[in-house]
Amino acid sequence: MKTNHKLHLMYDGTDFGGWQRQKNAVTVQGELERALSVITRNDISVVGVSRTDAGVHAYDYVANVFLDTDKDMYSLWAGVNALLPETIRLKSIEPCSEEFHARYDAKSKTYVYQIDNSGYCDVFTKRYMWNYRYPLDYEKMKQAAGHFVGEHDFSAFMSQGGTAKTFVREIYSNDFEILGDKLRMTITGNGFLYNMVRIIAGTLVSVGRGDIHPEDIPDIIASKERKKAGITAPPEGLILYRVTY
């Protein structure tokens, strides 16, 4: 009999074509399902909390999967990790309620977007930060970050190609930390539109360069026009940090 299991994963997305299984790309879901299939000798289909794009990372990704296995959890965990690439780690696996659904049950998600503003590109963080070499006004970026909090129609901060049918999302908090020449935005909300976090990060960079004023953010949101916001920041700076249920 198949029973439901909750999984926590971590991955460095640099070398993957995103989360979602694809025919012609190595993806996190594809690697995970392959490992679970080998261990349980069954075809496996995993439900993930969200699609992450190619190059995007996850610090604490949640998934669920129905498994029919007589293995204990430790053996499953160790076996799956032995079969996964080193850049994907199964942090934990445990039995859970039959009703638990990793995507539908998510109450909030937290993403981190990191920028390395050093001129030389920090070797320790280059896989996990956008190396933006030009001068930025950090204080203005911090002011702008606060304007995203609240319930808004975020159509101006959405790329084409998403599956969303409604565009109102609530942002609970958007913290902007200045750590020397490193910048970290930590944004929590009840949901995010396609590329929303990366467009918000790109817009903060436009603010930092002086092309957009912090006080213009409410008007840009209200306009619902994608072209008024900044560019879509590159994927390497984005990390799915935490999901609550």
Add this chain to the structure above:
Amino acid sequence: MKTNHKLHLMYDGTDFGGWQRQKNAVTVQGELERALSVITRNDISVVGVSRTDAGVHAYDYVANVFLDTDKDMYSLWAGVNALLPETIRLKSIEPCSEEFHARYDAKSKTYVYQIDNSGYCDVFTKRYMWNYRYPLDYEKMKQAAGHFVGEHDFSAFMSQGGTAKTFVREIYSNDFEILGDKLRMTITGNGFLYNMVRIIAGTLVSVGRGDIHPEDIPDIIASKERKKAGITAPPEGLILYRVTY
């Protein structure tokens, strides 16, 4: 005419045979001298603050070099970075006093040693932390760390093969931070014997496992016997963090 220049570097040591130039290995000094030679069209010999071993990293490595060039500092900096591998970055280069010597003038050095005590091995830190999977008593490790502070003969914490002729060194501080399942030791002193930081880190792990008591550290130091200390912790956890002059 050759004039003296001070350099700050950063490198991810994973793929290098250490700092020092070698015939049969790719080293940081070798790569840096090659880049500077191409740019200045001269044979170049760089003086580094210390030899770091294969696999050891540097967050802020200091070197000096005599150069005869009519290039401005920005062109030199950008040119050298264009020629260096991506895992070595020249943070800055500037003219300095003819007397400045990166090795002899160093007043203190700070090293960081990092341990990832997660069972699964964190994908974001695996190149820069020792993944030690077994349970450790963090509080005991923290107690033990404090016992290294002060002026001592550190012969018990030295590998064979070093060039030191005296074995007394002063440790100014040794902070031990517990960051979830990550551990970070930050040690500052007027100098370090060969492998000293890695043997101290290995000894803290013996303390964490219960094989050595924190209060035994003074006796182990006093014994001057290498075999009473713990193992030499692996290089990937070690970072040369800062040098003062």
